[in-house]
Amino acid sequence: xxxxxxxxxxxxxxxxxxxxxxxxxxxxxxxxxxxxxxxxxxxxxxxxxxxxxxxxxxxxxxxxxxxxxxxxxxxxxxxxxxxxxxxxxxxxxxxxxxxxxxxxxxxxxxxxxxxxxxxxxxxxxxxxxxxxxxxxxxxxxxxxxxxxxxxxxxxxxxxxxxxxxxxxxxxxxxxxxxxxxxxx
Amino acid sequence: xxxxxxxxxxxxxxxxxxxxxxxxxxxxxxxxxxxxxxxxxxxxxxxxxxxxxxxxxxxxxxxxxxxxxxxxxxxxxxxxxxxxxxxxxxxxxxxxxxxxxxxxxxxxxxxxxxxxxxxxxxxxxxxxxxxxxxxxxxxxxxxxxxxxxxxxxxxxxxxxxxxxx
Numbered sequence: 001x002x003x004x005x006x007x008x009x010x011x012x013x014x015x016x017x018x019x020x021x022x023x024x025x026x027x028x029x030x031x032x033x034x035x036x037x038x039x040x041x042x043x044x045x046x047x048x049x050x051x052x053x054x055x056x057x058x059x060x061x062x063x064x065x066x067x068x069x070x071x072x073x074x075x076x077x078x079x080x081x082x083x084x085x086x087x088x089x090x091x092x093x094x095x096x097x098x099x100x101x102x103x104x105x106x107x108x109x110x111x112x113x114x115x116x117x118x119x120x121x122x123x124x125x126x127x128x129x130x131x132x133x134x135x136x137x138x139x140x141x142x143x144x145x146x147x148x149x150x151x152x153x154x155x156x157x158x159x160x161x162x163x164x165x166x167x168x169x170x171x172x173x174x175x176x177x178x179x180x181x182x183x184x
Numbered sequence: 185x186x187x188x189x190x191x192x193x194x195x196x197x198x199x200x201x202x203x204x205x206x207x208x209x210x211x212x213x214x215x216x217x218x219x220x221x222x223x224x225x226x227x228x229x230x231x232x233x234x235x236x237x238x239x240x241x242x243x244x245x246x247x248x249x250x251x252x253x254x255x256x257x258x259x260x261x262x263x264x265x266x267x268x269x270x271x272x273x274x275x276x277x278x279x280x281x282x283x284x285x286x287x288x289x290x291x292x293x294x295x296x297x298x299x300x301x302x303x304x305x306x307x308x309x310x311x312x313x314x315x316x317x318x319x320x321x322x323x324x325x326x327x328x329x330x331x332x333x334x335x336x337x338x339x340x341x342x343x344x345x346x347x348x349x
Contacts, residue, residue: 003338003341003342006292006311007310007311007313009292010292010311010312011311011312011313027220027223027224027227028194028195028198028227030224031194031224031227031228031231032191032194032231036224036225036227036228037228038225038228038229038232039225039254039257039258040229097233097236098229098233098249098250098253098254098257099229099230099232099233099236099237099246099249099250099253100233100236100249101249101253101324102249102321102322102323102324103249103252103253103256103302103305103322103323103324104302104323104324104325105324106253106256106257107256107257107301107302110257
């Protein structure tokens with residue numbers, strides 16, 4: 001196979017002018033109306049939503065400051081920390097500018113963003129699980145043992161779902177990092 | 185930039201460079217749905233970045249950068265592995281002037297689809313007769329690194345092509 005000949009052929013290749021014309025016009029229309037959500041938007045929306053949930057968590061825990069000050073303070077501190085971290089992630093993603101980066105920078109940046117999201121989830125679980133268990137025991141003293149059983153069951157299910165979701169994120173990072181391996 | 189001025193400029197850029205954008209998306213898509221997703225994502229990123237483009241680099245360089253960055257970082261929920269079977273479906277959309285060259289293009293497309301995303305970006309720009317400096321500017325590698333990688337890529341394509349004959 002003569003690769004230089006193929007290069008010449010490549011330049012003579014054309015996509016038929018009417019190929020996907022209808023699709024293109026539709027896409028252009030939606031892009032101009034702001035109806036297209038990019039990868040950056042999706043990543044940013046996740047982080048922003050999580051920071052908003054943390055704000056709600058802070059508000060929900062305020063009433064419990066009277067009944068259980070220790071639990072209230074720990075929970076509010078946890079939600080404030082996680083909320084700030086998620087908001088920082090949102091800011092970082094919203095500053096992604098694919099048109100101003102090299103290909104190498106783009107792959108590294110997106111991989112690092114996803115890596116930091118996974119780390120944040122790990123930190124969240126490491127801090128949140130003990131807090132959740134403490135919360136369950138505290139509430140069970142007030143509402144009874146069945147509250148505790150329900151919380152434990154919910155925590156186990158939630159943990160399993162979270163680990164499954166994380167595995168997908170890890171695969172994304174592995175694939176992106178693999179692109180930078182010069183031996184591939 | 186006024187809205188209508190931006191729309192006009194966007195449409196002009198996309199229409200004038202449609203072949204470039206199509207070829208980039210074809211190179212990374214595994215099926216028609218994937219192509220549409222990629223093309224949509226590329227156009228959206230061009231639209232978003234248009235306001236910040238000041239002409240510091242050539243328009244083609246800027247478009248390559250935007251399109252390639254979009255394609256290499258795009259991840260689908262149900263990701264099918266890029267293989268010769270899926271690339272052929274898209275290769276049917278490519279046309280050359282005669283049947284012999286069409287066959288060669290299909291074969292080249294099949295071989296290129298097996299490369300990594302970074303290597304696809306390099307070989308794609310080389311096939312479009314971009315200079316090593318422009319390829320280095322877009323990919324972020326040094327000029328010497330681009331030359332080395334390109335040499336390896338071309339050798340791999342030749343070896344794969346000869347092996348299959």
